[in-house]
Amino acid sequence: MSSPLEEVVPGRRLETPEGPCYLVRRDYPVCYHYGGKPLALARAVSGETLAALARDDNLTGLTLDEAVFLDTETTGLAGGAGTHVFMVGLGYFAGEHFRVDQYFMEDYDQEPGLIAALEDAFRGWRAVVSFNGKSFDLPLIETRFILSRRRPPLSGRPHLDLLFPSRRLWGARLPSCRLVALEEAILGETRVGDLPGALVPEHYFRYLRTRDPWAVKPIFDHNHQDVLSLLGLAARAAERYESFLSDPPREDAVEALDLYGLARLYRAVGRNEPAARCYLAGLESGLPEDVAVRAALDCVRTLRRLGRVDEATRLCERLADDYPQGLWALVELAKDLEHRIRDYERALAVVERALGLAGLRSPSLDHVAALEHRHARLVRKQSRLGRRGRDRPVIPPSRQE
Numbered sequence: 001m002s003s004p005l006e007e008v009v010p011g012r013r014l015e016t017p018e019g020p021c022y023l024v025r026r027d028y029p030v031c032y033h034y035g036g037k038p039l040a041l042a043r044a045v046s047g048e049t050l051a052a053l054a055r056d057d058n059l060t061g062l063t064l065d066e067a068v069f070l071d072t073e074t075t076g077l078a079g080g081a082g083t084h085v086f087m088v089g090l091g092y093f094a095g096e097h098f099r100v101d102q103y104f105m106e107d108y109d110q111e112p113g114l115i116a117a118l119e120d121a122f123r124g125w126r127a128v129v130s131f132n133g134k135s136f137d138l139p140l141i142e143t144r145f146i147l148s149r150r151r152p153p154l155s156g157r158p159h160l161d162l163l164f165p166s167r168r169l170w171g172a173r174l175p176s177c178r179l180v181a182l183e184e185a186i187l188g189e190t191r192v193g194d195l196p197g198a199l200v201p202e203h204y205f206r207y208l209r210t211r212d213p214w215a216v217k218p219i220f221d222h223n224h225q226d227v228l229s230l231l232g233l234a235a236r237a238a239e240r241y242e243s244f245l246s247d248p249p250r251e252d253a254v255e256a257l258d259l260y261g262l263a264r265l266y267r268a269v270g271r272n273e274p275a276a277r278c279y280l281a282g283l284e285s286g287l288p289e290d291v292a293v294r295a296a297l298d299c300v301r302t303l304r305r306l307g308r309v310d311e312a313t314r315l316c317e318r319l320a321d322d323y324p325q326g327l328w329a330l331v332e333l334a335k336d337l338e339h340r341i342r343d344y345e346r347a348l349a350v351v352e353r354a355l356g357l358a359g360l361r362s363p364s365l366d367h368v369a370a371l372e373h374r375h376a377r378l379v380r381k382q383s384r385l386g387r388r389g390r391d392r393p394v395i396p397p398s399r400q401e
Contacts, residue, residue: 003213003214005216007213009024009213009217010024011023011024014113018112019112019113020106020110021110022103022104022105024101024102024104026224027094027100028097030097034232035183035186035187035188035236037232037235041235041239043063043065045235046063049238049241049242050062050064052271054159054161054164055269062126062127067125067128067129068092068125068127069090069129070138070227071089071137071226072085072088072137073088073200074201075204083140084105084144085141086104086204087102087103088114088141089101089227091227098231100227101121102220103117104216108208115144115148115150118141119153122153125154126157126158128157129159129231129234130159131230131233132161133159134159141154162230162233162234166237168261170185173255179226180194182229186233186236187229187233191225194218194221204216241265245271254281255285256282256286257282257291260282263276263277263279263295264298267298267302275302276308279296279298279302282295283295283299296329299315304336309336309340310341313340316329316333320333320350327367330357331354331371334350338374344381347378348375351371352375354371355371
């Protein structure tokens with residue numbers, strides 16, 4: 001005979017007006033370290049940083065004390081009305097503790113109790129933090145509320161979905177940005193004996209058939225770890241974002257590919273000064289050639305936005321030598337020389353060099369035509385400039401001021 005659920009996964013049954021729901025609660029002091037950092041670190045994250053990571057200005061002015069960290073376990077990964085949410089893990093700061101609550105539906109007929117418990121639990125939170133929750137967790141929860149004829153309580157709340165800033169910050173370096181992969185690579189946490197997410201529905205269905213609580217014990221452990229990782233990842237992403245806003249940065253020995261990812265994030269939110277700083281640092285640290293070409297082009301354009309045209313031109317000149325097979329650096333250099341510096345003679349020489357390289361590489365006809373058009377325009381400009389110089393009247397020395 002199987003053990004009762006309470007003996008395997010200690011918790012209690014909530015009695016709601018709509019029926020029962022099983023609740024497991026665990027508190028961690030804010031001095032508890034996860035991912036090598038105290039949990040309290042997340043409390044110092046500013047609303048401006050949250051807004052930048054989420055690219056949502058509605059988070060400005062909020063803190064993670066006002067947010068609920070959410071992760072669900074479901075009967076399938078496809079979504080839709082036929083997919084049930086049977087467990088919802090919620091993490092939040094409660095005084096000097098970080099609390100993890102897990103709401104569990106012991107059978108399908110207990111869904112009304114789960115919905116009622118969640119409706120009460122969601123009250124008061126001003127923001128949501130998840131991992132891929134915008135596409136998966138929140139839509140599924142909203143569907144279950146709507147089917148229960150209740151208004152989805154988190155609809156419209158500002159939402160920091162950590163999948164997207166994680167991809168920007170670390171996706172260039174890491175082969176995977178799954179939460180488990182980020183835990184290991186960024187937080188230094190390795191799961192031992194963890195249940196893969198793809199097997200979660202199978203374990204839940206086994207529990208429904210057998211009522212053996214050992215079938216769902218790994219699901220509770222998996223969900224609990226997910227919630228803790230949301231907090232750790234949010235704090236680490238914010239720390240990385242904030243550390244390079246200042247010059248010099250507050251963080252050393254950052255991977256070149258991570259600098260590139262951070263530069264892209266800064267550029268996306270309009271922080272061009274730190275973006276340029278990270279692009280340049282990444283180039284100096286030795287980016288792979290394919291990434292370096294993209295980073296350099298973005299850096300040149302960012303420097304132009306900052307009005308640092310001379311610096312952008314020097315960078316183009318250096319990159320044209322460093323990456324002799326890249327037409328792009330020559331084209332960008334020609335743009336600066338023609339339109340910003342107005343040195344038509346040097347611009348013409350650069351375009352002629354690019355045309356020679358184009359002839360060797362045989363790029364698309366459109367690229368060759370664009371270079372030929374630029375060459376003809378520069379010849380005309382140079383010719384007009386020469387005529388103006390010849391037609392200018394010579395002023396006698398006695399009349400010159």
